[in-house]
Amino acid sequence: MNILVCISQVPDTTTKITVADNGNSINPQGVKFILNPYDEYTIEEGLQLREKLGGTVTAITVGNVSSQEILRTALAMGVDEAVHVLSDSKDAFSVANDIVDAAKALSIDLILFGRQSIDFDSFQMASTVAGLLEQPIVTMVSSLTISGTSVSTERDVEGGKEVVETSLPCVISVQKGINSPRYPKLPDIMKAKKRTIIERSSVNVASRVSTVSIELPSSKRAGIILGDSDADISELVRLLHEESKVI
């Protein structure tokens, strides 16, 4: 089985975000970029499936030159090959087309994603890729079992879980709880630095969505901070009941 794990480089969650002068992007200076946290589960799941079922695991990312760093992390964790599609940051649709192009060239049976990337949180890449390939998709998967071409999953829905069955080839997005990602060992990190990363060019599909502006949210919160006396607790209940009217 040939598995493609799709990963992305994102600003560290704790990074301070400032809006660039053009008003529709963020200042990259001083921003620490990391492997998208969900993608650690994606890579780990690919590796565990290979250990059980054989085959290959290829990691892919679409982005600028600096995003090769996360491919080295994936190589250090144990993926067989790493593919970099050099592309300016365009919208999700154009990135999805680059992934589909690579998946077709590599005869992929299973495409894995993280539940979402934590930069734009748009939760759409996996389904967009599945749509382009007209393959089944299961998102938010917390348990995945593959036997032959049968795929059995558990996914989160409101109020519980669904057991969803499908078959290969398909697209799956995974989330926390599915596995415990391994830490790459130092010798593997060193070896990964010397590995060749396969370059592919972008298919350059036109963007469908554009950012007009980015703003930092203004706090509209009341910000009434009280102490811990009985009177304070009564006042909180009054505020919730009479001012906010939420109870």
Added chain:
Amino acid sequence: MSTILVVLESQGSNLRRASLEAITAAKSVSSSVIGVAFNLSEQTLSVAGEYGLAKVSNVTNAEVSSYSTVAYAKAITEVANSSNASTIIFSATAHGKELAPYVAVLFNAGYASDCIALDNASGQITAKRPIYAGKAVETITISTEKKVFSLRPNIFTATKAPTSLTVESKNVSISVGTTSTVKNTIRNEGKLDVLEADIIVSGGRGLKAPEHFHLVEELASAFGGAVGASRAVVDAGWRPHGEQVGQTGKTVSPNLYVACGISGAVQHLAGMSSSKVIVAINKDKDAPIFKVADYGLVGDVFDILPKLTAKLQSIK
């Protein structure tokens, strides 16, 4: 005015409130709004009429007898095309977030997900959506003629606007190849899910040990809400992952969010900062959670939670 198709979802025998919110939101940007649903009863759908929907296509094909992404996506696209809709609006629920991008591909549309505002002032719909863990908000436009949006639940207000509803039972012509099937749905029995709750009471490391979490459960029960948890206590094994609110957990926007003994790391704020009212209870007055709180109590959770629980019980 171009027609908007709203995808309606049910929860048990009721329409999801998020679907009613989507109807109101659609009507705010277009005077021509219709709905699509799957195998719902006239009784269930009648509520859509109360919120101003005049027409719903109720798809009854065998292929969509239970949720299946590919079949649903093809059916929604078919209904949109046959009714000349130019825009499709989903709720950003578990199914909505999975379906919407798939439909966008089949419908040749650009897609804006998890939107918190729609605006049509310029004649073209723009949407606002949170990015970077809620640290920024982007305004986006879709350049394709056809457009798909999903709306974050409990952000838009559902407004009654009674109209006479026509439900059209529909058998659409779709060919579904390989698909997925929901074999079973496991409900969290006897426990309100944070994604379905109007009020959430969450506990964090300030509770000090898992055996103290009953204080959070009792407060949640007094509020009639669900129990949530921070990543720290889920990773420590005190609480199940299903309760985790935040970046690697669930994104919620209840009417009231009460954070108990939670410092308010940005990863946590990412999952709850769009809540309507936020209450923070923490002994550290400098904890970041107070910066996003409407109301705060500075003090010991072990002291405050039982008193607050008793106070709420006394006024019921």
